[in-house]
Amino acid sequence: MLKIRNLDSGYGRLKVLRKVSMHIAPGEIVTIIGANGAGKTTLLNTIAGLLRAREGEIIFDNRDISRLPAEKVVFLGCSLVPEGRQVFASMTVKENLLLGGYIRQRRERKGAMKAGIEKVYGLFPILMEREKQLAGTLSGGEQQMLAIGRSLMAQPRLVMMDEPSMGLAPLIVKNIFSIIVRLREEGNTVLLVEQNAKASLAIADRGYVLETGRIVLQGTSEELLMNKDVQRAYLGRDLDVEMKI
């Protein structure tokens, strides 16, 4: 579904990503883990078209999207839930969802919008209760739900999520991760970027480890969970030390 080859990207003179290659097959949950500043957000923003790729290619459904702007990429069925939610704070919850469904309204008949909103309310019932509230007045968890709901309104085939657990209480994180699993069950493909490596590897099929702009490791979630380096760096465990004890 998504294939990235030798991707270079960055801001101005600063080169953040170096020769990144990865792929995602339909129906997978793939996670990218890495420390702060490893380039995870840069990678997602480049795929989504907010940043322009310097080198390399991003193939989405057999089409190179590496030079397309964000507003075109979303039309092809690749949606980003941005870091820090970025809901439209001064607009109501419902208006946020309607805006998310804009590309669908252009493609389909009118009823599609309503059906889409019902579906999002099905996933996140709290949003229905808050329908008329300004998005800026929601709690962090609710805003994250709204950001996910808004991206789903576009009926994407690939949903990319940037740190959905950031700054949220553990219980809410659990709730949001269970929604991600549910999305996959409904046939979506998910690319999940997380600092919370343990939680994201628990639900993902495969993972990539990003370190200072390079993919240093990849494999199935089980492989990564058992990998000593991953455990030491991202899971807070040191098997070598544990063995000695």
Added chain:
Amino acid sequence: MNIDLFFQYIVAGVTYGAIYAVVAIGFNIIYNATGIINFAQGEFVMLGGMTAVTLHHFLPLYAAIIAAVVITTAVGGLIEILFIRWLRRPSVLRVIIITIGLSIIIREAAMHIWGEGVRALPYFTGTSVTSVRLGGVFISPQVLWVAGITALMVAALNIFFGHTLTGRQMRACSANQQAARLCGVNAGNMVTLSFMLSAAIGALGGCIVSPITYVQYDSGTPLAIKGFTVAILGGLGNSFAAVAAGLVLGILESFSIWVLPAAYKDVVSISVLLIILFLRPSGIFGSAETARLKEF
């Protein structure tokens, strides 16, 4: 002061207040779509009025007004495309300075095209001495035109921004441009559209008031100051509040003539602007809560 004079002052205040409101709405539209203040807004009003006066030599009044609005709309769009669009992530301050520069250019260009003479469209119905009796006061029918068209414009804009997808997209661009792009909104086009829309509204405003207030190459600047005062007074981004604040300022000004020499009229609006900025920068109708969600 007898009661009839009192009402005459009110009527004069409402007339000026309506045009201030129109300019303030123009500020609000661009602010709502982009989060920036376009200080060339007053020039749109002047351009609309001047163009309509010129076109009225060849065209009937209604056609001249429509054509003037269309031309000013095109100028507004062109300004955005030529001077704003290619800037990558401009700071708010930079755009403000650009628009101030543009207002100076437009003003000087207008002086070269039309000279320094004072012009006006004819009264839409009747002449300058026709009046309608409403209760105890005599009102020029033009005042009713101004009030009516302003009310229609506000209603139409409210429907546009609150209930149409394009209007919501413009607000989304203002709230968070990056997120709007992720929703498939072409942010660049929305900014152009907002400049066109506010130019159109300014031009229409310039046409409807020109029989009463006259229009001249430099009549845009004072209007921009008053309009800005009103926009701040009402709370940036809120069209209904802009009308209310416009009427407040217009009436204040008109009563100020009663106590102060007429030359001090502008002192009133600038004092109001300063007091509001010191005491209640979110405006009298804006809530502190939504102000916190705005860019500035």
